[in-house]
Amino acid sequence: MSKLCSIIIRTKNEQRWISSCLSAVFSQTYNNFEVIIVDNNSEDRTLDKVKKFPVEKIVGIDKYLPGKSLNRGIRESKGDYIICLSGHCIPVNEYWLENLVNAIEEDDSFAGVYGRQEPMSFSTPSDKRDLLLVFGLDKKIQINDSFFHNANSIIRKSLWEKLPFSDTATNIEDRIWG
Numbered sequence: 709m710s711k712l713c714s715i716i717i718r719t720k721n722e723q724r725w726i727s728s729c730l731s732a733v734f735s736q737t738y739n740n741f742e743v744i745i746v747d748n749n750s751e752d753r754t755l756d757k758v759k760k761f762p763v764e765k766i767v768g769i770d771k772y773l774p775g776k777s778l779n780r781g782i783r784e785s786k787g788d789y790i791i792c793l794s795g796h797c798i799p800v801n802e803y804w805l806e807n808l809v810n811a812i813e814e815d816d817s818f819a820g821v822y823g824r825q826e827p828m829s830f831s832t833p834s835d836k837r838d839l840l841l842v843f844g845l846d847k848k849i850q851i852n853d854s855f856f857h858n859a860n861s862i863i864r865k866s867l868w869e870k871l872p873f874s875d876t877a878t879n880i881e882d883r884i885w886g
Contacts, residue, residue, distance in 0.1 A: 714787030722795035775873030
C-alpha cells in the first residue's frame with residue numbers, strides 16, 4: 709500500500725494561482741494524500757477558492773514565518789511523507805507527486821527531495837532571472853550539498869519530528885534545514 713502524503717500548502721493572497729495549484733494537486737496519479745492549507749490572513753479570494761476543493765484542513769496563522777508556518781501545518785498532518793508546496797507553485801503534470809515519492813523512496817538515507825521551480829509565463833522578469841540563477845536550465849540531481857527548496861519538496865515526517873523547521877527564521881527556512 710502506498711504511504712500517505714500530507715501536502716502542506718502555504719498561502720497569502722494567492723487567488724491568482726491557488727485554483728490552478730489545487731486542480732493540479734487533485735489530478736495526481738498518486739492519490740493517497742491529504743491537503744492542508746496554512747493561510748496567513750489572506751485578504752483576497754484565496755480561501756473562497758480553496759473551499760471549492762476537498763482539502764483536509766485550513767489552518768490560519770497570524771504572523772508569517774516560513775518554518776513556523778510549515779511546522780504548524782505538519783503538526784496537523786497524518787502522513788508519513790510531508791510535501792511542501794507554495795500556493796503559487798503549480799505542479800507541472802499528473803506525475804508530480806508520484807515522482808517525488810519515488811525519488812525519496814530510492815534511498816532510505818534521503819532526508820528530503822525537492823523539485824525545481826520554473827518561472828511561469830506571467831512571472832516577473834526579476835522572478836524569472838532569480839529562478840534561472842537558482843536552478844539553471846539543466847536538469848540535475850543534487851546529492852553532495854545541503855541546498856534545499858520548500859516551494860516543491862518532500863520530506864520524511866519521522867525526520868521532521870526530530871528536526872523541525874526553524875520557528876524563528878524570517879526566510880530560507882529550507883536552506884537552514886538542509
